[in-house]
Amino acid sequence: MKKILVILLSIFVLGQSSAALAASPPREKLNLKAHPSYQIDAKYDSKENMLKGHLKVKFKNRYKKNLKEVRFNVWSNAKEYQDQGGSVTITNMKSNHEPVNFKLENSVLQVFTRPQALNKVVEIEFSFNITVPENNDRYGRTDKIVKLGNALPVLAVYDSEGWNTDPFYEYGDSFFAEASEYNVSFLTEKSMKVVSSGSETNYYYKNEYTLHTFKAKQARDFSLVLSKDFLKQTLPLKNHVINVYYLPEQQSQLNLIKQTTRDSFELFEKTFGKYPWKEFDVALTDGWFGGMEFSQFVMVSLYDGLSEEDLKFNVAHEIAHQWFYAIVGSNQHDEPWLDEALASYAALLYKNDTNNLTAGPVEDPYYKLTSTVTDFMNKGDEGINNYYYMTYIYGTTALYDLRLLVGDKPFYQTLKQYIRENQYKIATTQEFIKLFERKNKLDLSEYMNEHRITPESN
Incomplete structure (x- = not known):
């Protein structure tokens, strides 16, 4: 979510309602029936501003006969980050223990394997050096914080379109991955505090370094934030551990953030279903x-x-x-409204602002609720503004109208069923609409036309 969104939402809501790496510990055997599994050994070098290490991923070829190519998204090598001084170097590429050719061009890594039979377990491994650019973005570094959001290479999703390696854009998200298992060892300076996907399982001191070990189950990504200045407070919840990490100068806003975190988390569990992991940060x-x-x-x-x-x-x-991305995955590039509108609606639900949502679509019919990120970005600044408006603001109106159509109780019951049926899976707009039709015995064709919902175009 970007700052321009905050400005638009403010207007909308106010208008409506007021080293070499140390040896890592033994690895668990991972389930390859449904989820790819990653083993990552990495180190962050603050002198070189570099994330370096080795990545191995195993997955079952559920995709096609004689699979000859595997693709990864390497968003940290997007041209936007290269222009800021970032870079990614890949070496020592192997497929099933044999050296293979590969090509890295901007954010797409192609690995050329020997033909892989259907249902065969494929193992890809390689070393990486990632130079982290200096910037104020979700991936980048400043003098106090290193943000490694979606910095690590991740196996692309394979579906009817083939390998999904859609372009990276500074505005909007193209992040899309299968739920996967991660075992990670991560070496940092001893003074560095680390926030990450999954949970920390152990740590070991080695001279001036700390080796952290992490495990993440059914994770869409493995991302990290590092700072020597982080402080931590833990919120008291019955079934979960929620940690808030902050800088000393952010202390004045801490109580508001803690209250919002605790109250919204509890509301979303009640409304959308149980949060399946123990820890949240x-x-x-x-x-x-x-x-x-x-x-x-x-x-x-x-x-x-x-x-x-x-x-x-x-x-x-x-x-x-966490419900509309982490638990239920979707293609954030092809159908950005499907997670962003739901997350925005949930935030308005927390703020008790989900009544009388009346924002209409933009006038230009080119822009649909189900337009892709590329569709929006192709129109320059106008498209960027309309991306945020259509996806976040008009999207909440579309959900509000759907709630009016089916009724309050059936609406939230169906949302909860949507999450339950698609937990750790990848959902689509078409599936979302069909569930509401089936559950509530409705034909939503008119609703879809009225709200510019055309999932078949994606």
Whole structure:
């Protein structure tokens, strides 16, 4: 979520309602029936501003006969980050223990394997050096914080379109991955505090370094935030551990953030279903982008001029993404409304602002609720503004109208069923609509036309 969204939402809501790496511990055998499994050994070198290490991923070829190519998304090598001084180097590429050719071009890594039979377990491994650029974004570094959001290479999703390696854009999200298992060892300076996807399982001191070990189950990503200055407070919840990491200068906003985190988390569990992981973390960062979701943690950026109401919305919105991104996956590039509108609606639900949502679509019929990120970005600044308006603001109106159509209780019951049926899977707009039709015995064709919902175009 970006700062421009916060401005638009403020207008909308106010208008409506007021080393070499140390040897890592033994690895568990991982389930390859449904989920890819990653083993990552990495180190962050703050002198070189570099993330370096080795990645191995195993997955079952459920995709096609004689699979000859595997693709990864390497968003940290997007041209936008290269222009800021970032870079990614890949070496020592192997497939099933044999050296193979590969090609890295911007954010797409192609690995050329020997033909892989259907249902065969494929193992890809390689070493990486990632130079982290200096910037104030969800991926980048400043003098106090290193944000490694979606920095690590991740296996692309394979579906009817083939390998999904859609372009990276500074505005909007193209992050899309299968729920996967991660075992990670991560070496840092001893003074560095680490927030990550999953949970820390252990740590070991080695001279001036700390070796952290992490495990993440059914995670869409493995991302991290690092700072020597982080402080931590833990919130008292019955069934979960929620940690809030913050910088000393952010202390004045801490109570509001803690209250919003606890209350919205509890509301979303009650409304959408149980949060399936034990731990959840909130990392307060610098940056202009408002917030960003990851598996089992979120970044919330605090910038000058951020009001209390906008801050509460941002925190609740990012926490809602734990249900509408982490638990239920979707193609954030092809169907950005499907997670963003739901997360925005959930944030308005927390703020008790879900009545009388009347924002209409933009006038130009080119823009649909189900337009892709590329569709929007192809129109320059106008498209960027309309991306945020259609996806986040008009999207909440579309959900409000759907609630009026089916009724309050059936609406929330169906949402809960949507999450339950798609837990750790990848959902689509078509499946979302069909569930509402089936569950509530409705034909939503007219509703779809009225709200520019055309899932067949994606």
